[in-house]
Amino acid sequence: MPYRGALILGCLVISYPVAWCATGSTVRFEDVTTQAGINIRHHLRTYHGKSADVLRMFTGGGAAVAVGDYDNDGYEDLFITDSEEGQPNHLFHNNHDGTFTDVATEAGVAGGNDALNIVSDAIWFDYDNDGRLDLLVARFGTPLLYHNEGHGRFKDVTAGSGLNEFGNTIAVIAFDFDNDGYLDLLFGNYFQPVNLLDLKNPHVLPNNLDDATNGGGVTLWRNTGKGTFEEVTAKAGLGKVTGWTLDVGHGDFNNDGLQDIYLACDFGTDHVFLNNGDGTFREVTEKATGWDTKKGMNVDVADYNNDGWLDIYVTNIYDDYMKECAMLWQNMGDGTFTDVSAEVGVCDTGWGWAAKFGDFDNDGWQDLFVANGLRSAGPDNYLTILLPMITRPGLDFTDVNNWPDIGNRSWSGFQKKRFFHNRGDGTFSEVAAEAGINNDRDGRGIGVIDFDNDGRLDLVQTNADQAPIVYHNVSVNVGNWIELKLIGTKSNRDGIGARVQVQTAGLTQIRELDGGNGYAGESSRRLHFGIGTASKIDRLQIRWPSGRNEQFEVPIDSISSIEEGRGVLR
Amino acid sequence: MNKWLPWLVSILVLAASAPSIGEVAAEAAFRQGMTAVQSNDFASGLHYLELAITDDPDNLRYASEYRQAIIRRKEFDRSIEFFEKLLISNPSSANLHLNYGFAYVDKIPVVGSITQVILANTALGEFTKAVDLQPTWIALYTRGESYLFWPRIFGKAPLGVADLERALVIQQKSTKKSYFARVYVALGDGYCKMDLPDKARSTWQEGLRQFPDNLELKDRLSLPMDDLLKHIENGFDPNKRVDTDLRAIWSEGQ
Numbered sequence: 001m002p003y004r005g006a007l008i009l010g011c012l013v014i015s016y017p018v019a020w021c022a023t024g025s026t027v028r029f030e031d032v033t034t035q036a037g038i039n040i041r042h043h044l045r046t047y048h049g050k051s052a053d054v055l056r057m058f059t060g061g062g063a064a065v066a067v068g069d070y071d072n073d074g075y076e077d078l079f080i081t082d083s084e085e086g087q088p089n090h091l092f093h094n095n096h097d098g099t100f101t102d103v104a105t106e107a108g109v110a111g112g113n114d115a116l117n118i119v120s121d122a123i124w125f126d127y128d129n130d131g132r133l134d135l136l137v138a139r140f141g142t143p144l145l146y147h148n149e150g151h152g153r154f155k156d157v158t159a160g161s162g163l164n165e166f167g168n169t170i171a172v173i174a175f176d177f178d179n180d181g182y183l184d185l186l187f188g189n190y191f192q193p194v195n196l197l198d199l200k201n202p203h204v205l206p207n208n209l210d211d212a213t214n215g216g217g218v219t220l221w222r223n224t225g226k227g228t229f230e231e232v233t234a235k236a237g238l239g240k241v242t243g244w245t246l247d248v249g250h251g252d253f254n255n256d257g258l259q260d261i262y263l264a265c266d267f268g269t270d271h272v273f274l275n276n277g278d279g280t281f282r283e284v285t286e287k288a289t290g291w292d293t294k295k296g297m298n299v300d301v302a303d304y305n306n307d308g309w310l311d312i313y314v315t316n317i318y319d320d321y322m323k324e325c326a327m328l329w330q331n332m333g334d335g336t337f338t339d340v341s342a343e344v345g346v347c348d349t350g351w352g353w354a355a356k357f358g359d360f361d362n363d364g365w366q367d368l369f370v371a372n373g374l375r376s377a378g379p380d381n382y383l384t385i386l387l388p389m390i391t392r393p394g395l396d397f398t399d400v401n402n403w404p405d406i407g408n409r410s411w412s413g414f415q416k417k418r419f420f421h422n423r424g425d426g427t428f429s430e431v432a433a434e435a436g437i438n439n440d441r442d443g444r445g446i447g448v449i450d451f452d453n454d455g456r457l458d459l460v461q462t463n464a465d466q467a468p469i470v471y472h473n474v475s476v477n478v479g480n481w482i483e484l485k486l487i488g489t490k491s492n493r494d495g496i497g498a499r500v501q502v503q504t505a506g507l508t509q510i511r512e513l514d515g516g517n518g519y520a521g522e523s524s525r526r527l528h529f530g531i532g533t534a535s536k537i538d539r540l541q542i543r544w545p546s547g548r549n550e551q552f553e554v555p556i557d558s559i560s561s562i563e564e565g566r567g568v569l570r
Numbered sequence: 571m572n573k574w575l576p577w578l579v580s581i582l583v584l585a586a587s588a589p590s591i592g593e594v595a596a597e598a599a600f601r602q603g604m605t606a607v608q609s610n611d612f613a614s615g616l617h618y619l620e621l622a623i624t625d626d627p628d629n630l631r632y633a634s635e636y637r638q639a640i641i642r643r644k645e646f647d648r649s650i651e652f653f654e655k656l657l658i659s660n661p662s663s664a665n666l667h668l669n670y671g672f673a674y675v676d677k678i679p680v681v682g683s684i685t686q687v688i689l690a691n692t693a694l695g696e697f698t699k700a701v702d703l704q705p706t707w708i709a710l711y712t713r714g715e716s717y718l719f720w721p722r723i724f725g726k727a728p729l730g731v732a733d734l735e736r737a738l739v740i741q742q743k744s745t746k747k748s749y750f751a752r753v754y755v756a757l758g759d760g761y762c763k764m765d766l767p768d769k770a771r772s773t774w775q776e777g778l779r780q781f782p783d784n785l786e787l788k789d790r791l792s793l794p795m796d797d798l799l800k801h802i803e804n805g806f807d808p809n810k811r812v813d814t815d816l817r818a819i820w821s822e823g824q
Contacts, residue, residue: 210682268682293682320721322683323809381723390684391691 026478027360027367027421027435029459029471036451037099038092038460041467043084045118047197053405055196058205059140060375061120061170061353063462064520065447068124068133069094071152074559076449076524078460079109079135080468081119089119089137093152098452098472108154109135109146116197117141121445123516124525125174125183127223129493133525138169138187140196162228166193168216171247174515175259176492176545177236178279182223183492183515186261188245189216203398206244209390210293212267214398215244222279237281243268249299249517251310252499253288253331257547259497264296264314264519270327272337289337294324298519302357302366303510305426309333310512315352315370315519319412321383326352326370345428346370346420351412354446354519358457362479362530364507365422371443371461375406376413382406414440417461441466445520450528455481455557457528462520479532480556482540485525486513487563490546495564497545500527504534531556596625600632607639615639620652627660630708633669634816637676641811646677664704668712671696672814675716679811686808690719701733707744708819710737715756718763719806727763734760749818751781758790759802767795 033039042063047055062083069076075094082089088110092100104110112119121138128134132148145161146154158164163185171188178184192214194204206212220236221229233239243265253260258275265271272288273281285291294316304311309331316324325347329337341347349355350372357366375382385404389395395402416438420428432438441463451458456473463469482502486495496515501508509529516522531537540552544564552568554560561569603618619636626632633653640649653670660666674693678686697713710733717730734757741750754777761770771791778787793801 209684293685295683317683320723321687323807324683383721383723387687387691387724391688 027419027431027473027475029435029437030474031436031439031469032098032472033468033470035098036470036472037095037101038078038080038468038470040080040082040090040102042080042082042463042465043087044465045083045085045113045197049199051199051202051400053407054205054400054403055199057375057406057411058400059118059190059196060442060464061444061520062118063444063464063466063468064119064121065445065460065462065468066122066124066135066516066522067447067449067460067524068522069525070124070133070135070148072132075453076451076526078447078449079104079122079124080460080462081122081137082113083118083120085113085115087113089113089122094451103152107152108156109137112137112139112144116195118197120170121172121520123172123174123522125185125496125515126493127174127183128227129182129488131487131493133494136172136174136185138172140168140170140191142166143169143172143187157227160228162224162230163221165219165231166195167219168193168196169219171245171516171519173248173250173517174494175250175496176223177220177250177259177261177275177281178222179258179277179545179547180223180225181488181490181492181546182225183494183496184223185221185229186248186250187219187221188248188263189218190244190246190266192216199400202400203396205398205400205403206267207398209267209397211269212244212265213242215242215265215267217241217243218245218248218263232279236279237276237283238273240283241265241271243271246295246297247299247519249301249312250497250514251301251312251512251517252497253310253312254335255309255333257543259545262299262301262312262314264299266295266297268293270294270296270314284335287335289327289329289339292327294327295322296327297352298355300355300357300368300518301512301514303331304328304357304366304368304422305330306365306507306509307331307333308508308510310510312337313346313355313357313368315349315355315372317351317412318348319351326355344426345430346418348430349418350415353444354521356446356448356459356518356521356523358448358523359422359481359528359530360457360473361421361475362455362481362532363422363424364479364504364509364530364532365424367422368418368420368428369437369446369448369459370418370420371446371463372412372417373415373440373442374412375410375464376440376442377406377410378408380409382409382411385409386411413442415443416440417443437471439469441469446518446523447521448523448528450483450524450526453483453559455483455528457524460521479530480534481528481530482537482554482556483526483528483559484554485559485561486527486542487561487569488544488546489564489566490548491544491564494525495544499543500529501539501541501543502529502531502537503539504531504537507532507534526559592625596622596629596632599625600629600635603639604635607635607642612639612643616643616645616648623652624656627656627663628665630665630669630816631820633665634672634814637669637672638815640673641676644680646673646680649673650677662703664700664706664709667696667700667703668709671700671712671716675812675814678808683808690716690808705736707737707740708816710734710740711753711756714760715752718756718760719808722763727760731757731760731764746780747819747822748781749822751777751784751787754778754780755784755786755790758787759805762799762802767798 091104168191419432600622607615671693714733758770
């Protein structure tokens, strides 16, 4: 641990602020939202009729961000969603000078919020392997698929794509579950497929608040490679999930080269499925994690302790009235996971939403940023009128008319965000205030992005019914780094599912490129590694989704593009 | 006739002070149940303990031991159903309501967070029935402590403090028992939840004067205010099992 030692010595000699030294953190962010030109805000959908208020509360998300370099200019752009009828989504083109310009209308991707559909999430993915990122917009409704035509223009190709099934989708990821070289889509659906904007039956809410079985489950869409998708949920073994899915995540949990999945469900148990390698999955929840009764909100996957096994972080609800620790599922390497969140210091997230790993100080250990907060409004608390309802014997929770209106009340609002700095010893310190990132907005999605290509990871936080925040990483004395853009050839062009192992000065790290893990946020397509004081990469190995293993040499403190079977592009 | 009168009086006096046939049967069943439970024969043990409680529904000891066995077996729904049924024929047994409430409390750590709220609320309702029927020290202490588990937003701390203050009055008029220290601990916690730290501290100090070896009181008095509040709130974590074993009460006498 030479780098960690150097940091501590630095604290003593240079006299950093005391809190800084106590945590070992050097991470610092600045809110640059306005300077960056991100002058927008999210709007929740307005419902009409008797149950309008409760439905608006129950669908209080939809503020998502997707990071991707759609025009291949070497700078990452942002797609940020809205949810109110008639309100546009935003495509922020990176101007290479720390500012962005909203080009959604010209690009043809602003639409999606109409009378029968509510935008909820979005991801970039190159579904036809043409080298340009396409865009999938998930909705409470039917999804939208935009093909990137080049020159900053997109074409709505939904009608011919087969993606025409109604669903109350709240999360979507792209990954190649069958390793055929084309990216497939996994949708996490919150409600069952009933249109909430045209509600015929009021019995649409959870049938149990700790063990609900009447949610929307998931739907898996296989990319045929011909520009279309076919639904294979049941065939793949995922048809029996009936939970209120809030997020979905993927990764190779058992190091067999196949992409497995974790489903985070509200009002009940999460699910773990392992990939059988034949286009199907098998549920291993009981052995892997056990069943839970929590309010799963987020799935992010990373090897937080650098032991060569991917771990999983799930946010739940932790507040005065509900003590559901977040879950940091440490992968034990034997098919089981152990929740170590309390022991390592990442339990208390408030009402958690998105959480994303990233090495924000480039010390070789991945930190964790968590968005939280449900609803910040007036001084009265919704709980005081919710409690009598919840405790009324025999009450039918599914009936939307049985829930009290929230009106202008707050509910787990004004919560300070959490930034857990990885101390490199298996524990984390919460340093959001010191890092300048402890805002109290109603956070939802997180996009990790290096928008100025300086090797320090920046952040975009979306907020429900509020403006997003762009945080510029201005940390000093950070470590060295590399960023890798992967280009698949036999594998999917995006390289999603590729595993990269980097060895430097006694530290071995792994990353897998994911296709949108984390609630309402897709992060950078570049794999970022902090390497501390190491002056070179001792070994860099990529295991592509195709199964091909290759080794490369890349310079430090720079961004490298690597093509499968060809090498580092110069 | 007159010569029989002294005998008759003696028999009546003896009958009044001796256990009833039902109590004798209950005690026998209790002993049989405890023996079975101690040898891990829970099927027989729980059966006999239920017989004992059925014969003597107001007996705190029987019900408490039964619930501890239930906790070991994790058969929480069994005890809830048992007490619920028994209350139909014994609606005015304060201790039965108390134990019915405890049965819900015993289940709280093993259920989801919303169900915890529902169970806690149901338990509170049973504790209130017990207090209404017989405002004993144990009933008031139990309900008072139960109120303190609720987050501040629900404003139940003053209700808890009121119960605990009544319990304190009762214990001050009674023979001193070591478990009375619990009221000082809980009452101070309640004052803390009402943002009355000075009153909390003086309550704990008084408690420590009465019970100089009590570690919980010592802990509270040794902590700085910020740590103290965290310490207290951590104690009200619904995921941690609350000790509902009433053994201390009969070991020292009520």
